Amino acid sequence: MSKIKHFIEQSWLLIVASFLFGLLIAVTNAAWSPRIERNKVEKLNHLMRGLLEEAERFEPAGELEITSSKGRKAGSSLFKAVSGSGECVGWVFNAQGPGFADKIELVIAVDKDFEKIAGFDCLASNETPGFGDKIKEQYYRNQFVGAPAGELVLVKAGDSERIDSEIVAISGATVSSEAVVRIINNSMTQIRRQMREKGLIGNGE
Amino acid sequence: MANDTNATAGVYKETLIAGLWRENPVFRLLLGMCPTLAVTAAVKPALTMGLSVIFVLFCSNIVVCLMRRLLKPHLRILMFTLTIATFVTIADLFLKAFAPVMSETLGPYVPLIIVNCIIICRAEACASKNGLAVSIIDALGMGVGFTLVLCVLAGVRELMSAGTIFEIPVFSLARTGGWFVPWAAMSMPVGAFITLGLMLGLVNVVSKKTA
């Protein structure tokens, strides 16, 4: 009995404080969590709207899975882009893969038949400033807009204005450019297959 | 009586000034190095970080000061950590709710305020020994001193690496026909270490001249 008494004497402050602090965190969280959720949705919507301008809203269309070339599995959320008149104008999904220093996370948009890429944007990346982080810049990203959603090829030199399956690498940042192309190629084929299995797009034949 | 008030006011002023220069947490005590180096690639995240640290330091100093008579010596550090972790969680939630972009830029460095040595050091060295008023002023002095260093360091690095301050262009960039070629290394870890090193050297020179 005296042991319990000793225990309580020593630690009552800790117990009371834990309780009070827990309450404090719970109240703050309850007050702000709706706003935090809204921020997340808004950020994604903002990015997606930048890629598919004619889209009015984005409807969640299921969770898919992408296996990287190394066999690592990662989830991917698929969104259906719907225009003001209710027509499907494209699909958006996220994909990730290793970059130069850290993971690169992309949002990729394609047209409604999954034939052409409508663009990509970076959700998260930690590439070298001044070199690798140029993958976020418009001139590199524009090469993908309208490119065929097949196997893209990275070339060291070429015409970056011409839209085709050849992507011209950023000088000084070949690894980062390559990482983006690899992530897009890898996720593209797998997402397309899974969407066909679900009957979301035609078979293409 | 009047003498007494004067003396207290003197102590307050002394405490405030100490945090800003004489005992500046970064330049003098070499505390809180991790955030100083990690978030100073640009002024905006640095300022956000500084303000979060002021908030956490302020709240934890008050709480620690209020319960200083109840603390059991061997559970002291545990209580400090618990208090700090609580307020850091609140700061993190606040940033996520009202400044989502900043919250993302700072990433794990917001929760890492928990192990920022400045806060636990002030709790131990000041708040658990002094009255409420001194603790509050100490928190403000130390917090503002820390924020100032962060902003100066970030200002230099942002100016060198992007030609901007607070995202406002200062130098005309070579890319758009100006003269300034951005110095990308400054926004990388190298820039952080070397700039801070040179700045500490400069502070040593200045304080030797004024001493």
Place this chain on the structure above:
Amino acid sequence: MDRLSILLMGFISIVLINNLVFTKFLGICPYLGVSGRIDMAFGMGMAVTFVVTLSGTLTWLIDHLLLMGTPLEVTRYVCFILVIAGAVQLVEMYVRKFFPSLYESFGIFLPLITTNCAILGLCLFINLWGIDNLLEAVVLSFGAGVGFTMAICIMAGIRENLNMADVPESLKGAPITLITAGLLTLAFMGFAGMVK
């Protein structure tokens, strides 16, 4: 085979490419404070490696078994720091009781480790990177410890020689150490892009 290569890549990447000290600025305080002598640095490194492996594993378990997907998720930081403080305390008591000679050599560093940001930082990064496999979490935590030990030993080696160098008066001590650290991070940038 694939799993093994993922683990190996993860290990190399956290030791060399994403080294916590050089790229994430974690654990700078002991890096600047303790790393004056190589044997001290090594002792500190070993203590950190031990605690980081233990707490990285424990926080991963707690995160996945208790916190994820429940409303308790908001108390993640509080839980993490308590686990670390507990782990440090436990290790200290254990080592003092069963390995007194070991305690003599690196026990003094143990209380310092609670506020070593490398440990909490690693736990947070494991959560941030979305590591969903226990073995990987263990390997990464251990790798982080090895990376820290390596960084702090290299630095101690350089500093032992710096004592003999003719450094400008105002740069002596912390400033020159920071500048050296900056040059070291440049060297370590060479490893980036190694793992694809």
